[in-house]
Amino acid sequence: MFGGSQHVTITGGNFTEVQGDANHYHIKGNYHNHNTEVGLHILSQATSLGAIHDSSERFPPPKCHPDTRHEVIRIVMRWIEDDDPDSSIFWIYGPAGAGKSAIAQSLAELIQASRSSYGGSFFFSRGKLGRDQAHHLFTTIAYQLAFHNATFREHLNQILYENPTLPTKPINMQMQTLIVEPLAKLNGLLDSAPVIIIDGLDECNGHEAQQLILNVIAEALRKSRTSLRFLVASRPEAHIRETFDSDQLYTMTRRLVLDESFDPNKDIEIYLKDGFDRIYEEHKQFMTDIEKPWPSYGVIDLLVQKASGQFIYAATVLKFVGEEYYRPNKQLDIVLQPTPRRSTVFPDLDALYTQILLTCPHRASLLVILGTILTFHCPQLPEVIEDIFHMERKEVNLVLRSLRSLVRIPGIECRGSQQGEEAEGEDDKGLRFYHASFHDFLVDEDRSGPFYINLEEFRSKFTTSGFQVISRFMPATFRK
Secondary structure (H helix, E strand, O other), rough: OOOOOOOOOOOOOOEEEEEOOOEEEEEOOOOOOOOHHHHHHHOOOOOOHHHHHOOOHHHOOOOOOOOOOOOHHHHHHHHHHHHHOOOOEEEOOOOOOHHHHHHHHHHHHHHHHOOOEEEEEEOOOOOOOOOOOHHHHHHHHHHHOOOOOOOHHHHHHHHHHOOOOOOOOOHHHHHHHHHHHHOOOOOOOOOOOOOEEEEHHHOOOHHHHHHHHHHHHHHHHHHHHOOEEEEEOOOOOOHHHHHHHHHHHHEEEEEOOOHHOHHHHHHHHHHHHHHHHHHHOOHHOOOOOOOOOOOHHHHHHHHHHOOOOOOHHHHHHHHHOOOOOOOHHHHHHHHHHHOOOOOOOOHHHHHHHHHHHOOOOHHHEEEEEEEHHHHOOOOOOOHHHHHHHOOOOOOOHHHHHHHHHOOEEEOOOOOOOOOOOOOOOHHHHEEOOHHHHHHHHHHHHHHHHHHHOOOHHHHHHHHHHHHHHHHHHHHHHHOO
């Protein structure tokens, strides 16, 4: 700003720097002209700019390593570039820590680079002011759409000028008046359908709000034939699955689960190797006596197995090992310690697990179920646990309802399984953890706190309950 100026004195005032042409520009400061765009100024007060993919609040954002996730990104980009897809919504889902946000971030950057397809983004984040509420979603999306199409912007500004209360209305009305109606004015002027990215839907405050968002989107697409596409990323929580499986959403949604079919172990290996190479170079003064390759291939393989397809595990390891003012080799030794006393190593991972476990209102039954999964050496059916601990039928499924991102539950999957979704084989008919790191968390009291499971005590309890079950089926003469 003021490039080349000399001998300038300025007292007071506000300044906005705009770079580029009127339709595609980067703005520092305010995002509109207060005098001529009163409507947009009103809207700006009801948006959450920190939820946009390239906001400073999210910097540095998680995103895919350039040599990973190629197949997932290729599938989504092919859907975006399809002029006539059979679905207007694309749902990416997977267990906690599977890398959904990183994929959404990378896709947002790719789509924005194409200019013609990017409509906007909203990255929910639990507990972050403005980023965990449904009523900020569509106002923020509308605000972004206004800066990618001048005609949309003009109509939206006029709508808000005539009714400045619209940002305070229910979200279904926001969707209709702030997005659908301005888009209808374009009359086929768009080169391609704008793509809206919504990440972390499960982190929006309230199950009802999450379901309402999906139903509002589906209703708008169904009734208006709006030229929009929505990419939604979330955990496979029960209420979200059920909403996507409803008749209204089922026919307009394509699904992709981040499972083993995309070979996440290979991507995690690449990510770890590159990360450790970077750490080695950044800490060369401490690594002069450490021979390369560091770490060894065996250690990399061990960490890949421990990750169990969980990118957050790999990211947490690299973050801990690469801490400033510490020797990386010593930090790695702590990670590899066989003892469970490593409470300082995985704070991010522990917070994630604790956050999910706290959503379950049946803590006593939950600990019994988790302890049983830990005790058995092979997956067991829910009915086995219900018999052993005198639970009612379907109680295990009820207790684990909010933990589907951590525990694989047999027979629970979305309608219309497609390639890349869960396929249940003979080895998958029992309860099991998605991540080996969840096992380590539960048996470490320093890490899991109220969710700690003492395996020795639980095995004793399990044995007692097991004998009681056996005795019920023994002839009376054997019980004397």
